Amino acid sequence: MTAETTLKEADHKMERAVEVTREEFSGVRTGRATPAILNRVMVDYYGTATPMNQLASFSVPEPRLLVIQPYDRNAVPAMEKAIMQSDLGLSPSNDGHVIRLAFPQLTEERRKELIRVVHGRAEEGRVAVRNVRRHSKEDLERLKKDGEISEDDLNRAEKALQKLTDQHIARIDELLSHKEQELLEV
Numbered sequence: 001m002t003a004e005t006t007l008k009e010a011d012h013k014m015e016r017a018v019e020v021t022r023e024e025f026s027g028v029r030t031g032r033a034t035p036a037i038l039n040r041v042m043v044d045y046y047g048t049a050t051p052m053n054q055l056a057s058f059s060v061p062e063p064r065l066l067v068i069q070p071y072d073r074n075a076v077p078a079m080e081k082a083i084m085q086s087d088l089g090l091s092p093s094n095d096g097h098v099i100r101l102a103f104p105q106l107t108e109e110r111r112k113e114l115i116r117v118v119h120g121r122a123e124e125g126r127v128a129v130r131n132v133r134r135h136s137k138e139d140l141e142r143l144k145k146d147g148e149i150s151e152d153d154l155n156r157a158e159k160a161l162q163k164l165t166d167q168h169i170a171r172i173d174e175l176l177s178h179k180e181q182e183l184l185e186v
Contacts, residue, residue, distance in 0.1 A: 003140055003149050003157040010136035010161060014129045014168040021125030021172050028118055030182045033066040033103045043082040045075055052079060056099075068092075068099040106183070114183050122176040126169050133165045 026036035035058035042049040056070040056079065070076055076094050083092045083101065089110075092099045106114070137158060144154045 001139070001143065001148075003143060003153055006136050006139045006143070007157060007160055007164065010132050011164050013132040014164060017125055017128035017132065018168050018171050018175070020128070021121060022175055024121040024125070025118060025175055025179045028114055028121070028179065028183075030106070030114075030179075030185070032063050032182075033060045033101065035060070035066065037066075037088060038068075038083075041082050041086045041088075043075065043078050045078060052082065055079065064103040064105075066101040066103070068101065069097075070099070073097065111183050115180055118176060118179050118183065122172055125172045129165055129168045129172070133161055136161055 023039065026034070027040050028037075035053070038052045038058070041052045043052050043055055044050075045055060052068075055072065055075050056068045059067045059069070061067060068079065070079060073096070076096065076099060079099060080092045080094060083090060083099070090101050090103065092101055094100070140149070140154055140157050140161070143149045144151065149157070
């Protein structure tokens with residue numbers, strides 16, 4: 001293993017942490033209807049926990065309405081139950097064929113609460129990136145100890161690792177500010 005390999009691996013893992021944070025943000029409800037909000041909702045489909053996006057197609061006919069068209073009509077009650085049990089705060093209505101989710105206007109209090117949730121998830125993402133940096137730094141120091149890289153190579157690699165860390169944390173902060181703007185939009 002070389003310093004270069006360690007840095008590439010760190011970049012890949014940090015990239016993954018940013019992606020997970022982006023996915024987490026997409027699950028936080030804004031005032032607009034979006035199918036991404038249901039990505040983490042699991043439905044008990046014939047005894048198996050199945051992601052809702054595998055059981056239905058979604059459409060957004062209006063900015064505040066999400067229509068869920070199940071592939072199997074028998075799954076409608078289970079899907080409704082899963083939505084009710086999720087932390088989305090939405091009440092589904094159905095006509096036996098489709099489920100409609102009406103997104104109410106967010107109150108000021110709910111916006112602030114969601115912003116706190118988003119800040120928490122952003123911090124989790126930053127922590128994940130820093131953990132990758134810490135593990136990679138330990139790997140680099142092990143390479144130095146084993147005599148595979150020189151002190152200068154170690155210093156260069158640590159600077160490059162810090163630069164990667166800063167870039168990925170900046171991307172998380174960028175995602176956070178974008179999500180905040182979305183939540184504050186009336």
